[in-house]
Amino acid sequence: MSDRRIPLHLQISQVLRQRIETGVYAVGEQLPSEHQLMEQFQVSRITIRRAIHNLVHQGLASAQHGRGVFVKNQCKWVYSLSSLLIFFEEDMKRQGVQSAICHLEFQEVSPPPRVQEILGSDLACFQSKILLLDGIPAILDKSYILLELGRQFANELKTAMTFPTLERNGIHISKIEASLECTRADQQLSEHLAVPLGEPLLVYCYTAYDQYQRSLVYGSAPSRADLLTYAVTINR
Amino acid sequence: MSDRRIPLHLQISQVLRQRIETGVYAVGEQLPSEHQLMEQFQVSRITIRRAIHNLVHQGLASAQHGRGVFVKNQCKWVYSLSSLLIFFEEDMKRQGVQSAICHLEFQEVSPPPRVQEILGSDLACFQSKILLLDGIPAILDKSYILLELGRQFANELKTAMTFPTLERNGIHISKIEASLECTRADQQLSEHLAVPLGEPLLVYCYTAYDQYQRSLVYGSAPSRADLLTYAVTINR
DNA sequence: AAGTGGTCTAGACCACGCC
DNA sequence: GCGTGGTCTAGACCACTTT
Numbered sequence: 001m002s003d004r005r006i007p008l009h010l011q012i013s014q015v016l017r018q019r020i021e022t023g024v025y026a027v028g029e030q031l032p033s034e035h036q037l038m039e040q041f042q043v044s045r046i047t048i049r050r051a052i053h054n055l056v057h058q059g060l061a062s063a064q065h066g067r068g069v070f071v072k073n074q075c076k077w078v079y080s081l082s083s084l085l086i087f088f089e090e091d092m093k094r095q096g097v098q099s100a101i102c103h104l105e106f107q108e109v110s111p112p113p114r115v116q117e118i119l120g121s122d123l124a125c126f127q128s129k130i131l132l133l134d135g136i137p138a139i140l141d142k143s144y145i146l147l148e149l150g151r152q153f154a155n156e157l158k159t160a161m162t163f164p165t166l167e168r169n170g171i172h173i174s175k176i177e178a179s180l181e182c183t184r185a186d187q188q189l190s191e192h193l194a195v196p197l198g199e200p201l202l203v204y205c206y207t208a209y210d211q212y213q214r215s216l217v218y219g220s221a222p223s224r225a226d227l228l229t230y231a232v233t234i235n236r
Numbered sequence: 237m238s239d240r241r242i243p244l245h246l247q248i249s250q251v252l253r254q255r256i257e258t259g260v261y262a263v264g265e266q267l268p269s270e271h272q273l274m275e276q277f278q279v280s281r282i283t284i285r286r287a288i289h290n291l292v293h294q295g296l297a298s299a300q301h302g303r304g305v306f307v308k309n310q311c312k313w314v315y316s317l318s319s320l321l322i323f324f325e326e327d328m329k330r331q332g333v334q335s336a337i338c339h340l341e342f343q344e345v346s347p348p349p350r351v352q353e354i355l356g357s358d359l360a361c362f363q364s365k366i367l368l369l370d371g372i373p374a375i376l377d378k379s380y381i382l383l384e385l386g387r388q389f390a391n392e393l394k395t396a397m398t399f400p401t402l403e404r405n406g407i408h409i410s411k412i413e414a415s416l417e418c419t420r421a422d423q424q425l426s427e428h429l430a431v432p433l434g435e436p437l438l439v440y441c442y443t444a445y446d447q448y449q450r451s452l453v454y455g456s457a458p459s460r461a462d463l464l465t466y467a468v469t470i471n472r
Numbered sequence: 473a474a475g476t477g478g479t480c481t482a483g484a485c486c487a488c489g490c491c
Numbered sequence: 492g493c494g495t496g497g498t499c500t501a502g503a504c505c506a507c508t509t510t
Contacts, residue, residue, distance in 0.1 A: 007498060010433075033476060044500050049477085057293075057434035058420050066476050066507030076417060082470050176470040180416050181312060182436050182461035184294050197246075198293035200418050200436035200461070225418035225436070232468055234318050234412040243479060269495065280481050285496085302488035302495050 009047050012037075013054035020060055020071050031061065031069040056196075059226055072226070077133060081178060081204075081232040088161050092133065102130040102137070103158045108151075111144045111218075118207055118218050125150025127157055130192060138227050139204075140192050143219030162217060163208065173216065175209040180230060183222065193224055200225040245286035248277050249294075252287060256296055256307050267297065267305040292432075295462055308462070313369060317414060317440075317468040324397050328369065338366040338373070339394045344387075347380045347454075354443055354454050361386025363393055366428060374463050375440075376428050379455030398453060399444065409452065411445040416466055419458065429460055436461040 019025050032040065037048045052069055055061040063069045077095055079088075092099045109126045116122050124144040131139040143162060149171065150157065156165045163173055185199045193201070201222040208217045255261050268276065273284045288305055291297040299305045313331055315324075328335045345362045352358050360380040367375040379398060385407065386393065392401045399409055421435045429437070440457040 009498080035476085046501090047499065050498085052477095054434065058422070059434075063477065064508085065478065066509080068476060068508095078415065081468060174472050177467075178470065179314065179465050179467040180438075181465035182418050182438050184436070186294070198290065198295075200420070202416075202418050229415050229417035231413075231415040232317060232470070234414065234468070236410050245479080271494085282482090283480060286479085288496095299496065300489085301497065302490080304495060 008043055009050035009054060012041050012043070012048065012051035013058075015041075016051060016055055017058070017060060020055075025071050027071050027073050029071050030067075031071070033068065076227055076229045077138075078229045078231050081176075081230050088164065097133050098135070100132040100135075101159060101161070102132060104128040104130060106150075106154060106158050108147065109144075115144050115218050118215055119144060119146060120215065121147060123147050125154070125157075127162070129158075133227070136224075136227065137193050139221050139223040140189065141219060141221040143217050143221075145217045146215075149216060162219070166216065171216065172211055173208045174211040175213070176206050177209075178204060178206040180204055182225060185222075189222055193222070195224060195226075202228060202230065204230065244279055245283050245290065248273075248279070248284065248287035249290035252291055253294070253296060256291075261307050263307050263309050265307050266303075267307065269304065312463055312465045313374075314465045314467050317466050324400065333369050334371070336368040336371075337395060337397065338368060340364040340366060342386075342390060342394055344383065345380075351380050351454050354451055355380060355382060356451065357383060359383050361390070361393075363398070365394075369463070372460075372463065373429050375457050375459040376425065377455060377457040379453050379457075381453045382451075385452060398455070402452065407452065408447055409444045410447040411449070412442050413445075414440060414442040416440055418461060421458075425458055429458070431460060431462075438464060438466065440466065 016031070025031055031052070034045055034048050034052070038045055041048065052061065052063065056063055060072060061069050062072055077097060079091060089099060105126065105128045107126055108123060110116075110122055111119065111124050111126065115124070124147055126142070126144055127150070128140065128142045130137050131141060141162070145157070145162065149166065153165055153169060166173060181203050183201050183203050185193065185195050185197055185201055187197065189201065190197045190199065202225045204221040204223065206217070206219050206221070207215055209215055252267070261267055267288070270281055270284050270288070274281055277284065288297065288299065292299055296308060297305050298308050313333060315327060325335060341362065341364045343362055344359060346352075346358055347355065347360050347362065351360070360383055362378070362380055363386070364376065364378045366373050367377060377398070381393070381398065385402065389401055389405060402409060417439050419437050419439050421429065421431050421433055421437055423433065425437065426433045426435065437458040438461045440459065442453075442455050442457070443451055444453045445451055
């Protein structure tokens with residue numbers, strides 16, 4: 001706590017950060033309570049709270065009402081974009097992860113204009129499902145699928161991944177146009193993915209085509225950025 | 237402000253959020269000052285500050301000491317991973333973005349073990365540079381390049397993108413293994429990219445190979461997640 | 473009931489940007 | 492010098508979890 005120029009709360013969170021990184025507080029372990037830290041650093045509660053907030057904001061810890069503040073695990077699961085959603089289950093097994101699907105919605109709708117344009121139709125099946133990895137809700141997949149395909153495989157789609165389902169039924173996906181960006185959890189997403197409001201999310205946005213360049217599916221899949229990494233190999 | 241169960245600061249930030257989304261406060265515009273908002277909502281300063289903090293945390297606004305709080309632009313630049321760092325300048329021109337490089341470091345070093353393994357050598361050239369898009373520091377590129385290549389093209393590498401420099405000199409990159417993940421700005425990154433501590437960053441991590449499957453460059457490029465989207469096309 | 477974190481207040485002082 | 496946001500205090504009450 002040398003430099004007077006650095007705010008107290010920052011100095012304290014830096015000390016706590018160091019303690020986490022050097023293992024003084026191990027992963028999963030509980031930090032001292034606000035009261036204990038107040039005494040330890042001789043500052044007011046609001047300053048300790050601010051310091052802890054900094055840690056949470058940096059993804060190093062998470063607070064649980066009535067229980068305490070805990071050190072977060074920094075490990076991430078890696079998913080290959082090339083195989084993602086196609087060989088998803090295999091990919092996960094390889095990493096020793098248990099995956100499950102929680103079906104939310106399936107209905108015929110009139111998609112937003114941009115999606116209508118992509119799919120070349122003013123009607124489509126909309127589906128949303130949550131992917132649980134080791135029991136943790138990690139990805140929310142919201143997608144629009146061509147009406148006829150949706151109707152044909154409705155039941156199967158509700159309990160399985162979209163792409164493997166299509167493949168199993170002889171519909172081959174030959175190209176995926178995708179983008180990855182970072183957003184932050186709004187009300188709805190924070191509930192579905194069980195994260196605090198504003199938590200960073202990685203959004204995987206995709207359009208899948210068959211061998212005739214016909215677009216089959218358009219989807220957007222926000223995922224927990226603290227749990228996932230996406231990998232891709234680019235060949236010239 | 238109906239439900240008593242929702243904290244005041246959340247109710248207020250939701251109102252402000254709506255105002256931003258409906259254009260009451262336009263992009264780039266200044267929000268009312270804390271004092272004005274205190275009167276408007278009849279709450280204490282700390283609650284207004286918390287509400288504004290929520291907006292900032294959700295990436296909707298940014299606070300500037302001594303100036304005020306401003307509505308953030310939500311537009312992002314899209315970069316194709318396939319062409320990224322190879323046709324970077326072209327990609328940017330296409331989007332009407334002015335790009336520039338700010339050289340930070342260039343030196344021969346002994347890279348960390350993991351990088352030594354990737355490059356198959358215990359010595360390499362380390363370079364770090366900042367990419368400015370329309371004058372905004374958006375990407376910090378830190379990379380290790382094979383010793384001989386680094387020495388050979390040292391001067392050129394300091395003022396230009398790595399991959400185009402290699403290509404211009406007849407070194408062909410035929411494969412890139414990449415990953416994308418989200419982290420949060422630490423002290424150093426928050427200074428280089430001019431963002432607050434803890435701000436989400438998209439990290440593009442890559443290894444480039446030539447046609448003989450020899451690894452040439454290993455790099456890690458944190459970028460501002462509020463400014464960039466990465467795109468990729470996957471063919472089977 | 474005890475202990476934890478979450479919300480909120482009123483008020484003080486400081487640091488930065490602009491006129 | 493003024494207005495802005497940034498830091499910090501002491502203290503109150505509430506909500507959740509565990510015992």
